[in-house]
Structures are given as structure tokens and as C-alpha cells.
């Protein structure tokens with residue numbers, strides 16, 4: 087016993103480590119008889135020592151680790167020892183920072199949990215009639231920081247309660263400061279979703295986007311996120327994507343051909359879901375961003391393509407839901423919830439009472455689609471709040487795409503917007519009712535006053551704790567930085583492999599291609615990371631293009647037997663070319679209630695290393711987004727911001743031929759530089775375009791030319807037309823597809839196949855959409871004017887000289903090109919409703935062109951015009967033909983007559 091006591095006495099000194107404790111406990115368990123007062127005292131002492139030594143360590147770290155290290159560096163004199171000591175300090179600081187970050191995250195999480203995983207804020211728009219918003223007091227509302235009393239009748243009011251209420255005079259800063267903690271939890275690896283909901287014209291876009299001098303939640307949030315990520319001790323990879331849900335279809339706002347949606351069926355994206363509940367939008371453009379300015383430029387670009395229109399209620403009404411997705415990836419940050427998470431910021435389309443907006447035509451359909459999806463969103467959030475076993479995510483594309491960011495492991499914030507006007511009372515009641523439904527149902531219904539007070543107290547304490555921990559983290563970070571500087575000073579540039587702290591910086595390596603395109607790769611190798619995923623979750627080759635991982639062939643583990651080249655279905659391309667969007671892809675709001683109808687029948691092309699889908703739209707997107715091709719005449723960027731255009735145009739044009747991936751600058755510059763280039767093609771080309779005999783000789787005022795991988799858009803007002811209509815010519819073609827196998831005698835010449843048509847006479851579904859544009863009551867003029875404006879801008883901005891079909895050649899029978907055209911022809915036939923249309927559409931013709939110079943807004947441009955009436959055969963040529971036929975007849979006449987072919991046969995050859 088004495089020995090035992092002695093033993094514990096020896097183990098008692100203040101420098102005992104925690105390692106002594108298990109020994110003691112083991113002794114305790116093994117030798118119960120040794121449980122003496124002195125033993126207990128010794129254990130107590132160990133614990134006490136342990137606590138105090140921890141406190142000393144942490145306080146010394148918190149205070150001035152540098153000061154502690156300074157003497158050791160000086161005293162030791164030896165560089166190696168100094169380096170080692172600094173390194174040790176760095177390691178210990180890093181581990182402390184990790185602990186602190188973990189605690190901060192936990193505290194923030196607890197705080198947000200107390201507030202509710204789904205939180206609802208309410209913002210009341212200032213009345214437009216009130217000049218001075220700051221002193222405006224809406225008579226309709228009686229507000230405090232979390233309660234809204236709405237006067238519904240003279241002596242009756244309705245009460246609503248929210249997590250936070252913003253008065254009409256609340257500033258953008260105030261709004262953002264409340265939202266910031268939710269955004270910050272994205273850095274901790276949570277999926278976050280922030281919605282702006284409300285009646286049309288109540289300020290959703292104002293809150294989310296803001297104004298240039300008064301930015302909203304999106305720019306502020308992204309800026310804060312980037313700043314905080316830069317401050318953190320990990321390196322984050324941010325990617326930016328932007329899409330809209332228009333009439334129940336997902337559209338990429340950053341895809342270069344986004345602007346075509348007005349005149350063509352825009353390609354729609356499909357949603358893929360993993361068994362684990364992860365959601366990925368197939369073919370979505372994902373752009374790596376590293377600084378705020380890049381994000382803003384992309385955001386502005388995307389916003390230009392968003393569907394907006396003038397309505398009775400809002401002159402710039404959003405006709406779609408706009409979704410901004412920031413994806414965050416951070417490796418080796420074990421305290422983060424997940425390696426890759428998403429932050430969604432969603433500007434929802436305005437809910438509207440269709441009677442009130444008096445919408446009709448397309449506006450009506452848009453309004454219905456928006457209302458339907460909002461109602462589906464309400465159902466989903468209500469189901470989540472009430473913890474129902476079934477959450478109806480599949481009822482709308484909106485909820486489908488957000489489904490992994492709306493669950494219990496995510497943070498959701500809804501900002502409901504209401505109007506202060508009395509005439510909007512009904513909509514206000516609806517919106518507030520919706521928000522109340524969304525808001526913590528279980529909390530609201532089950533919580534007593536006392537419980538609420540208690541919760542609020544805990545929340546306040548937790549908030550303090552979070553702030554305190556943030557301050558501590560900040561201090562440790564500063565000290566780490568100082569130590570690193572000192573270390574550099576002592577031994578030169580720090581070898582990052584020496585410190586675990588720097589491991590995180592190594593985890594993501596940036597690859598800068600010589601041409602400026604940016605890509606990234608992980609030291610953990612993406613292919614490794616994705617190897618365990620189910621096949622459909624692994625990135626496609628196209629996705630790899632997007633994120634710059636094309637060089638990782640191991641990514642695509644699918645091995646398909648090579649298709650013999652002669653059997654390669656050229657129709658895959660033809661399908662995509664002539665009919666970029668299938669019916670399934672474009673539907674009215676009713677598709678909102680279905681899972682994506684786009685088939686994902688992947689076919690691998692060995693020629694270009696991309697995958698093409700039978701869904702034409704997808705094929706088109708892939709080709710347009712990541713062109714590995716020559717400079718094209720694409721003029722997809724239409725800007726309202728001349729300054730921006732000028733600025734971008736300063737950047738010299740780059741050949742994109744070898745690009746594996748588009749960096750943000752390349753994406754933006756491509757559009758501008760190509761716009762100002764004269765289009766000359768070296769390779770062979772097949773053009774398919776529409777031709778309407780009845781309109782021969784009429785000017786083609788709008789040419790929408792799409793060269794599969796490249797596109798050009800020329801639109802101009804039809805000057806000759808009395809009505810406000812537009813005529814349209816669609817030119818589709820291929821560039822790369824026929825490749826070497828094309829048997830065209832003169833590679834420099836172009837083959838032309840197609841038809842002209844008048845946009846209103848044609849009956850294809852594509853034209854119906856144009857018709858709809860012209861039938862609209864509201865926004866019609868605006869939209870057309872917009873088109874005209876865009877067109878004029880394009881003409882002004884660049885002097886596009888488009889030379890298409892200038893040198894027609896005969897098409898050799900059975901050449902792959904002809905097969906291609908035949909399949910195009912078949913498609914066109916299918917797309918035409920009447921036989922007459924079909925006949926019109928399938929004319930094969932060699933058309934000469936007339937180059938004309940026109941002036942738009944003072945800028946002289948060269949336009950290629952097709953005029954069939956000028957397609958006259960010369961009289962000499964005519965006689966030559968007759969002579970040839972007579973000659974043939976003379977040679978073979980007797981032989982043919984013996985076969986039963988009479989003179990009529992030869993006459994037929996002539997005419």
C-alpha cells in the first residue's frame with residue numbers, strides 16, 4: 087500500500103500529463119483495495135493539474151505566443167532549434183485553432199437551431215408614394231422587431247410573428263447583418279438556401295440584388311463569404327453557377343446561348359439525384375471564382391439573360407425563379423460538415439393574382455407556373471417543419487433542384503416581402519399566411535410564452551458565445567500569421583509540407599493553362615474521390631470539361647467498345663442540329679409537376695472526346711459552352727452596359743481552340759471578341775435553313791444562325807414589313823461533325839440546304855413560340871423592343887460580316903454530309919404540322935447571297951442577304967444544259983428508246 091501511495095505521489099508533480107490518468111484508473115479498477123484517500127487525492131491532483139496546465143496553454147496562446155517564442159529563438163541561437171520551436175508552436179496553435187473553430191461552429195449551429203433551421207424574415211417595402219422612406223410609417227402595419235400586426239379592417243387586425251421583421255426604412259446593411267450568420271454556416275459545410283419570396287413588385291430583386299450603389303444580399307453575401315474564406319486557415323474552392331426556372335424548365339443563365347431562348351426553345355437542364363439525396367444539375371455551367379469582381383461580372387452577365395417582362399404591376403417583373411449557386415469545396419477540413427456544400431440564393435418569381443395583373447397569353451402561363459412552384463415550395467417547407475415522413479420534393483423543379491439544401495441538415499432562410507399598399511391587402515394576407523405556414527410550425531404552435539422567453543435568452547447567450555469564439559479564432563489566426571512570418575524570416579520561405587497547418591493549403595492546386603484558362607485539381611485526385619460514387623453520380627466528360635478535369639481520364643470509368651466509324655450514327659448530330667429541343671424539353675408549367683423528361687442516353691464520341699446526348703438540347707449546350715474549336719461568329723453577348731462591353735472588348739481576342747476549360751475571363755471575353763471578328767471558315771460546313779417560297783425576294787431581317795458549336799445571332803427590325811412582326815431565318819449547321827469523313831470536293835465551299843419561312847405562316851412548334859411572342863398583350867412591345875435594341879447593339883458593337891452559303895456546291899450523293907442533311911430534312915418534316923409546310927421546309931437549294939451594307943445607329947455593317955429571285959440561271963447556262971441533254975440523247979437515244987423511255991423522258995430532263 088505504501089508502495090502504491092508512493093507510486094502515485096511520484097506521479098503527482100505538476101507536469102504530469104493526462105497519460106497518468108488512465109494508469110491511475112486502471113489501477114483503481116484492478117486493485118480496488120488500493121482505493122485509499124491518498125490515491126483519490128493523487129487523482130484529484132492530476133485532474134487539477136491538467137486543467138490548470140490547459141488554461142495556461144490556452145491563455146499563453148491567446149495572449150502573445152510570439153513573445154513566448156521570441157526569447158527561445160534568441161536564446162537558442164541555433165537556427166534548427168528555433169525553427170523547431172516555432173514549428174511546434176505553429177502546430178499547437180493550429181490544433182487550438184481547429185478546436186476553437188469546431189466550438190464556434192457548434193455554437194453557431196446551436197444558435198441557428200434555437201432560432202430554427204428554417205427561419206422566416208419579413209420585409210415591408212416602402213410605399214412608392216412616400217418620398218422620404220426613412221420617416222415612412224405604413225398605416226396598414228403595426229410593427230416591432232418580430233411581430234407584424236396587419237390591419238385587415240377598420241377595427242380588426244391580424245397578428246403574425248417572424249424571426250425578424252424589417253421595417254420599410256430598414257437598410258440593406260441591416261437586412262444583410264441578420265442574414266450573415268446563415269451565410270457563414272456555408273463555410274462550416276452546411277447547405278444553405280436563402281429565398282426571397284413575395285408578391286410581384288414587393289422588392290425581392292431589390293433585396294437580393296440591390297442597386298449598384300446599394301448592393302443586396304447576393305453581392306454582400308458572396309463578398310463576405312470570400313473574405314471569410316480568405317481569412318480562414320483553409321483554402322476553399324468556390325464555383326459559381328446561375329440558372330433560372332422558367333415555365334417549369336431549368337435554364338442555364340451562363341450558357342452562351344442563353345439569349346436564344348426568346349426565339350427558340352431554350353435548352354433545359356435535367357436534375358440528377360443520388361441515392362444519398364445529393365442533387366446535381368446536369369450540364370450546368372460551373373465557373374471557378376476566386377475574387378468578388380469575377381462573381382459580380384458573372385452575376386451581371388447572368389442577370390441579362392434572366393426572363394423579365396413588363397406587367398401591370400412591375401415594369402421589370404421577373405418571370406422566372408433565379409437561382410444562384412455558390413459551391414464550396416474544402417479538403418482536409420475535418421470540422422466541416424461536408425467537403426463540398428452549396429449556398430443557394432434564390433430570387434423567386436413574384437406570386438401574383440392573375441386577375442389583378444390581368445395577364446394573358448404567355449404572361450398568364452408564366453404567372454401560373456410561378457404560382458404552382460411557389461405552392462410546391464410551401465408544401466415542402468411545411469412538410470419539413472412539421473417533420474412529416476414524406477416531403478413532396480418532386481412536385482416542382484424548384485424543390486427538386488433544392489432538395490438537398492432544404493432538409494434538416496441545411497439552413498434555410500425565407501425573406502417574405504410585402505407591399506405597404508392597401509390595395510395589395512389580399513396579396514399581403516396571402517404572403518404572410520404562406521410565410522407563417524413556412525415558419526417553425528411546431529415552435530409556434532407548441533411554444534408557450536415562458537418557453538419562448540427562455541429560448542430567446544439562450545439564443546442571446548449563444549450569440550455572445552459565438553462572437554467570443556470568433557474573436558478568439560481571429561486572435562489565434564493573427565498569431566499564426568505572425569509565427570509564419572517569423573519562421574520565414576528564420577529559415578527562408580517555409581516548406582509547406584512541414585506544417586500540418588499548411589496541408590490544407592496544399593489540398594487544392596490550381597492549374598493555370600498557358601492560354602489563361604483556369605482549372606483546378608485536388609491533391610486527393612478527383613477520380614479517387616469519385617471512384618466510390620455510383621456511376622451516374624460521377625462527372626461526365628462534359629462536366630470534367632467544365633471544371634477543368636479533362637486530363638483525368640480515369641474520371642470516366644465507363645469503357646464502351648469503340649463504335650466503328652462508318653457505323654457512328656451521324657443522326658445523333660443531325661438530331662441536335664435541326665431540332666435542338668425536343669418537346670419533352672420544353673413544356674409549359676405542367677412539366678413542373680413531373681420529373682425531368684430529358685432522356686439521358688449518353689453516347690460517347692471518340693472524335694471529340696465529348697459525350698452527346700440524344701436530347702438535342704443537352705448536346706447543344708455542351709457544344710456551345712465548352713468549344714474546343716476555332717473562333718466562331720458567335721455574338722451571344724448583348725449588353726445594356728456599354729461600359730462593361732468596352733472594358734471587356736479591350737482584352738485581346740484569344741484562340742480558344744486548345745482550351746480545355748473556360749475561366750471566367752475567357753467565358754466573358756469570348757463573347758465579345760468573337761463579336762468583333764469577321765467570320766471566315768476553313769473547314770467544311772453544312773447549313774440548313776428554312777425557305778418559304780411565298781416570301782421569296784423579301785428581306786430576311788432576322789437571322790438566327792447556329793453553327794452547332796458556335797452561333798451567331800443577327801436580329802433587325804423588318805423595315806419593309808408594315809406590322810411589327812419579325813421574320814426569321816434559322817440556319818443550323820455543323821462544323822466538326824463531318825470532319826474528315828465528309829466527301830466534299832471543295833473544302834472551302836459551303837453546302838446549303840434549307841428553307842426560308844415567314845415566322846407567322848410556319849406552323850412548327852418553334853414558330854408557335856414566336857407567334858406567342860407577338861400575341862402577348864403585356865410586355866409584347868417591350869420584348870420586341872428589347873430584341874430590336876439587342877440587335878442594334880450587336881450591329882453597333884461589331885461589324886459582323888457573315889459569309890454564309892456564298893459558294894454553294896453540289897452535294898454528293900451518299901456523302902455523310904448528305905446523310906446528315908437528310909436526317910435534318912426528316913426532322914424538319916416531323917416538326918412541321920402540315921404537309922405544305924413540310925414541303926416548303928424540305929427544299930434543297932443552292933442560294934446565292936447578296937452582300938449589302940446597312941446602317942444601324944450610324945454604324946455601317948455588312949449583312950448577308952439571301953434572295954431567291956436573284957437565283958436566276960443565266961441564259962447561256964440554260965442553253966448549255968439543253969445542248970448537253972441533246973447530246974446525251976443523241977448518244978443513247980436508241981438504247982433508251984429500246985428500254986421504253988420515250989421523248990417525254992428527255993423533255994422532262996430539260997424542264
Ligand SMILES: Nc1ncnc2c1ncn2[C@@H]1O[C@H](COP(=O)(O)OP(=O)(O)OP(=O)(O)O)[C@@H](O)[C@H]1O
Nearest residue numbers: 211212286287288289290291292400403404435436
Ligand atoms: N426596400 C426598398 N427600398 C426602395 N425601393 C424598393 C424597395 N423594395 C423595392 N423597391 C423598389 O420597388 C420596385 C420593385 O421592386 P422589385 O423589382 O425588386 O420587385 P420584385 O418583388 O422583384 O418584383 P417581381 O416579382 O415582379 O420581379 C423597384 O423599383 C425597387 O427599386
